[in-house]
Amino acid sequence: MRTGIGRQSGTAEPRPETSPPRSGAPAPRPRRRAGDLPVAMVFLLPAAVGFAAFYLWPALRTAYLSFTDYSLLAPPEWAGLDNYRRLLGDRLFWNSLKVTVEYVVINIGVQTIAALGMAVLMHRLTRSGLIRGVLLLPYLVANVVVALIWYTMLDAQLGIVNQALEWIGLDPVAFFGETSTAIPTIALVNVWRHVGYTALLLFAGLQAIPKTVYEAAATDGASEARMFWRITMPLLRPALALVLVLTVIGSFQIFDTVAVTTKGGPINATRVIYYYIYEQAFQRFNFGYAAAVCVALFAILAGLALLQLKLLRAGDSDLD
Amino acid sequence: MSDTLRRLSLRRTAAWAILVLFILITLLPFYWMLRISLSNNRTLFANPGSLMPTDFTFGAFKRVLGIATLAEATAEGGSGAKIDFWRYLANSVVTSAVITVCQVFFSAMAAYAFARLRWPGREKVFFVFLTALMIPPIFTALPNFVTVKQLGLLNTYAGIVLPYLFMTPFAVFFLRQFFLNISREVEEAAIVDGAGHAHIFFRLIVPMSSAPIATISLLVYIGAWNEYFWPLLVGQEDDVRVLTVALGIFRAQSPQAGPDWSGLMAATLLAALPVIALFTVFGRWIVNSIQFSGIK
Structure with missing residues (x-):
């Protein structure tokens, strides 16, 4: 993955302020000597205002609100650990967590395998930018659009998917309307939207693997399968790890598809954690409690990211 | 040798087939959206499986863009839902x-x-x-x-x-x-x-x-x-x-x-x-x- 975070060479080293000017070098410019702090502050001002007002302060405020009772109508009232105590005993919270995890497992499981297949196929078969572009297309249209297209295609009466099931002699399925199928359906719809994008990221990782490794293996008569397990997988691991961390975190934040199609139902089958927070905050105006759920979600995501990075040893590559 | 080559090209064909399948799965929903949007909403139910629009019409686009009369809209199965x-x-x-x-x-x-x-x-x-x-x-x-x-x-x-x-x-x-x-x-x-x-x-x-x-x-x-x-x-x-x-x-x-x-x-x-x-x-x-x- 070429995130390039470490690519700061050439500018990161401090200006040699005290070193004597080399002979023949132009005289030091006094304006640069003091550093560019005043100018930098001007250039940073708008972004810093935005960062402070819409990231830093609200993040701290959510943490604070989670210890209060706040309904938007009156100022927040300190409530200590009440919200967290309530959280522990809230059946709907635990259900939302369970439903979300179910979604993430299906979504990430299918998506990662399919994307890996797509990326390897593209890598071995074609350099076509058009194919990559086509596979990326679903990622560029809105979640809402994707949800509505599939909502239509999966409709019990006129949906093409049920029609196809009928052709092969199966009973129609009420995809969004059944407690047992709603979450897998939503998970697979979003696989469709994200799989090309994920494949593209993995494809970039594959391109970083030196061709010579494959050529050497081919001369040794290694089979495709053997090359995949012995070369591609180990060398792709750092990229795969990063992709997994990003997609898992993204996957936990499923909201749009649920909001447009099932609205949490049938019963509580798709009341995912994001939707639960939305309901608590914006339909019941329990802002304090919703903030506590946010904090819990954040803790889960942070813990998960750390765990993944540790397990998958994302930092070091087998190439060295 | 020719046997290995044939097996190789067979495998390559299979790989291409899977990739083409991925592309079809990616594009089909877009086509389906187009097909339904160009269909007459009243006749849609009769032919859920046909690949072409049923009773081809721009009526749905006219309804959405607000240039269809109420009579036209209801004739083609438009609902009361309005979108400005x-x-x-x-x-x-x-x-x-x-x-x-x-x-x-x-x-x-x-x-x-x-x-x-x-x-x-x-x-x-x-x-x-x-x-x-x-x-x-x-x-x-x-x-x-x-x-x-x-x-x-x-x-x-x-x-x-x-x-x-x-x-x-x-x-x-x-x-x-x-x-x-x-x-x-x-x-x-x-x-x-x-x-x-x-x-x-x-x-x-x-x-x-x-x-x-x-x-x-x-x-x-x-x-x-x-x-x-x-x-x-x-x-x-x-x-x-x-x-x-x-x-x-x-x-x-x-x-x-x-x-x-x-x-x-x-x-x-x-x-x-x-x-x-x-x-x-x-x-x-x-x-x-x-x-x-x-x-x-």
Whole structure:
């Protein structure tokens, strides 16, 4: 993955302020000597205002609100650990967590395998930018659009998917309307939207693997399968790890598809954690409690990211 | 030997078949949306499996764009659900454009400070900016909603664009990467000539980075266009409602019995069209930039 975070060479080293000017070098410019702090502050001002007002302060405020009772109508009232105590005993919270995890497992499981297949196929078969572009297309249209297209295609009466099931002699399925199928359906719809994008990221990782490794293996008569397990997988691991961390975190934040199609139902089958927070905050105006759920979600995501990075040893590559 | 070759080409054919299958699965839903939007909603139920539009008509598009009479609409199975498409389109265009211009400009300024200027604590401040990438949007959405409400900006354009106006960590990060790679010599020559930082930024750095700036603008525009959660919170009312929110409401309003599928798909297609058009023109850029940046 070429995130390039470490690519700061050439500018990161401090200006040699005290070193004597080399002979023949132009005289030091006094304006640069003091550093560019005043100018930098001007250039940073708008972004810093935005960062402070819409990231830093609200993040701290959510943490604070989670210890209060706040309904938007009156100022927040300190409530200590009440919200967290309530959280522990809230059946709907635990259900939302369970439903979300179910979604993430299906979504990430299918998506990662399919994307890996797509990326390897593209890598071995074609350099076509058009194919990559086509596979990326679903990622560029809105979640809402994707949800509505599939909502239509999966409709019990006129949906093409049920029609196809009928052709092969199966009973129609009420995809969004059944407690047992709603979450897998939503998970697979979003696989469709994200799989090309994920494949593209993995494809970039594959391109970083030196061709010579494959050529050497081919001369040794290694089979495709053997090359995949012995070369591609180990060398792709750092990229795969990063992709997994990003997609898992993204996957936990499923909201749009649920909001447009099932609205949490049938019963509580798709009341995912994001939707639960939305309901608590914006339909019941329990802002304090919703903030506590946010904090819990954040803790889960942070813990998960750390765990993944540790397990998958994302930092070091087998190439060295 | 020829046996191995045949097996090899057979395997290659199979691999291509799978890739083509992936492409078909990707494209079929888009075709299906088009097919239903061009169908007569009344006859749709009779032929759910036909590959062509049933009873080909532009009626659904006319209903959505508000140029069909009530009689025409009901004749083709339109429901009572109304969508004031032009207004929502204008709202989406305006809010996305304002977000893009401001966010890219301010992020470029910040990226310049992080990439080209030297000041104490620079890397630390940049790291703090980056941590904002880790915060899930909902974590800041609650207090941001309170802020916008207290400023009296609920159901205004300003409220919809405000949190995205100044920066996103991604835009700053993305542009900084490109600014870092610009050769220092050009800049030094300008400094020797007595140019100030404003001059360097506007006349050198920005023009030299026009390609990445165009790419990030495109990504920001598409992102803003597709955004649902935030405008749902602060822009429910009709006169500021953006397309994504309108589509959600349109779908919720359509009756359970006999919904206007053609109308729904026509509206959905129209809402997706600008992005698909942008992509057809600039697709290569987007593909390359996603491969380059990795994050988004």
